[in-house]
Amino acid sequence: MGHSRPADQAGLRRGNLALLVRTLREHGALSRAQLAVRSGLSKATVSSLVSDLELRGLVHSAGISAGGQGRPGQLVALRPTSVSGVGLDVHVGHVGAAVTDLAGDIVFRRRFVCDVPALGPERTIDHLAELATAALAEVDGLVGPPVGVTVSVPGLVDTSAGTVTLAPRLRWRDVAVADELAARTGLPLDLISVDNDANLGAMAEQAAMNGESGDPVTDLVYLTGDFGIGGGVISGGRLVRGSIGFAGEIGHMGMDPLGPYCSCGRRGCWETRVGLGALLHACADPDDPVRDPTLDLDQRMRMVRARAAQRDQRTLDALHQIGSALGVGVSILVNLLNPAVVVLGGYFAALPEWLVEPIRNQVVAGVLAPGAGGARVVGSRLGFTASTTGGALAALRRVLDDPTVVPLNQPEDEEAPA
Amino acid sequence: MGHSRPADQAGLRRGNLALLVRTLREHGALSRAQLAVRSGLSKATVSSLVSDLELRGLVHSAGISAGGQGRPGQLVALRPTSVSGVGLDVHVGHVGAAVTDLAGDIVFRRRFVCDVPALGPERTIDHLAELATAALAEVDGLVGPPVGVTVSVPGLVDTSAGTVTLAPRLRWRDVAVADELAARTGLPLDLISVDNDANLGAMAEQAAMNGESGDPVTDLVYLTGDFGIGGGVISGGRLVRGSIGFAGEIGHMGMDPLGPYCSCGRRGCWETRVGLGALLHACADPDDPVRDPTLDLDQRMRMVRARAAQRDQRTLDALHQIGSALGVGVSILVNLLNPAVVVLGGYFAALPEWLVEPIRNQVVAGVLAPGAGGARVVGSRLGFTASTTGGALAALRRVLDDPTVVPLNQPEDEEAPA
DNA sequence: GACTTTCGATCGGGCACTCAACGAAGTGGA
């Protein structure tokens, strides 16, 4: 067990500051008295903590609470523009960036199309650094300084070193992404982290689910749908990373020893059955524009959608086939992990009307726990943007976990551009 | 996220008391000065904490530290006999009990053979209560009072309610184990918890691994080997329970849509290929004593071992076949969870010489991460006793996480039986 | 307009940890 750090009063304070920030994120503006009730802290402590957060610029007064008896409360609300989080994304066909404010709302998003495997790490990171610099310049004045930058990479990542160990699809190996990015952007190295795209996608989807409904989702499985399939697992509210951070490599589950050959050299990997390649092969001939790699993927997905909507039999058959094969693997995941939700990301998210049903059928049939252990299967609403959004949220988490990373001493002068 | 409790100074104290207890468990007897260095606390705080733990009877002086310059330190050591943990076990063919001291060493173990499905829940819990009462009577005087009792059940468990939701092999459904046991034994209800056998086995194996080697194992997969196959997953040092506690139901992963029918009604479940039934069928004819259900399982396993050691071809083939089928499933687990160790429990633990090798081969071939992501495959040394041991450890964890559950005010009179 | 209710600031108190100082208890050399 690694939890071997002593607890001191500073940590106690940090924890309670974070508790208030979380409470405000979940419930919106609250008075100090309401905060005291919801957090379980005393009014006196809440007053002290709120004034601390005010000095850090993380919260501000937000009017007077509505009717009721007695003295009205002075509402305290998160100041979303106080800080920002930056998510960067290295994909096979593009690099992307997203910036969110403290509330998690996107304030900037951009994508730069490029052939990453052909460019190589050096020049790709050049583009990434440009994108980051442009993003920060563009949001300057709108939101406060970034509290973190997280780079999403589809591959095996050493998060503690900020390096990519192996990313076959990018043809990257042992790339010091954090170092290189810090050197190019001038951002401090300790602000930059690197993580797997499926992990970040899972975080983004979890945040999206918790933003809307009642019960917070603590157990979630996220599937990236692309040529390769990745998995992000959140269990008990925490990411499952594995002993050296390689968890979630789900695309290469062996589903059929006699199945088609996979890029990894083995046969019958799950992604040979449910990856984007499998869909495209099943639903279109080689000269079909749907299979034209020079076209934008979103556009090709819209074509598939249109055909399915018009009840084109070949397309429907292909989708049903993919959905069933997905269901077999999802059943394994649900049996093993008992998630509350399975989120279909990537290209799956463009086709939920045809994929979710066959998956659900397979899962209900294939899971031992009654009612599939309560697992829902849903399409992502973030689609291909999940990993950048998740990166920005991961960056914000630093503040949410420890608000003292934002310095004190900013009593006045906010982002009012002269 | 559920971590919404305010932190106060009492919690801080609890955390630091627990920190010292953990440090002493890991490093053995230490002086106060050494404790201060290892824990990161100040000498003054350590003195205060140690005297607190002394008043609770959890530690005691243990001589003077050896040579070196300066004043020798007064060693402080855990007092293993101060409290005890009780693990109870409901199995298909027996009920069992184990009691450990604070160090995790077994001080009592007993098994009562009975046909649990035939007896039904009521009478089974009668036996369990008898066993528990006998155990506590027998260890009275040897160790202190139990800080918890954990019941291991092979099935789906609602840990918060202490009930068994569904245990097909026992033919139990919605059995209030904790309540019933409390009523029969007179033990306070809040001391009793109920958990899945694979979860407890995983905890026991993790503790066993960390007891010996250097690096603590935080990511581990445990497989129960019986007629059914269960999985216990520890990720980042914490059990993966799933959204409603049904995680780890790994025996019913669909491995082959055309495979043999399973007791769950589906085809090709993993346990039809690697469960005890599969082994027995593959290695012996129906009239072979190995397949005589009236014989003790340990004894039958010894027969299989003997034949394999004598290079009986049919036995070797059977073991190789089981090992390969195990490897396919283990590869999935390793790809998804990237554990540091996969522990083979239950009947697998009796045959590691013939099972580990084919599994390793499959895993190395079937896992994307280089070198199988560092995953080792090992046979359990606890075997069928893992779940009771794990139950006792789970009970002890209450003290390890919060030493203040043991009351103060026991300055004198220890367990010196008149 | 007085009463009631609720809010939020403030103060004193208790608790936990830290630092610095000091006596205690050994070693090693003169």
Next chain:
DNA sequence: TCCACTTCGTTGAGTGCCCGATCGAAAGTC
């Protein structure tokens, strides 16, 4: 033998944090 020297563990002052109680402030109610 005696005296530095080193290290240990306790003690007391100091600081920071949370809490309960108190009190003035700011509304609604009668």
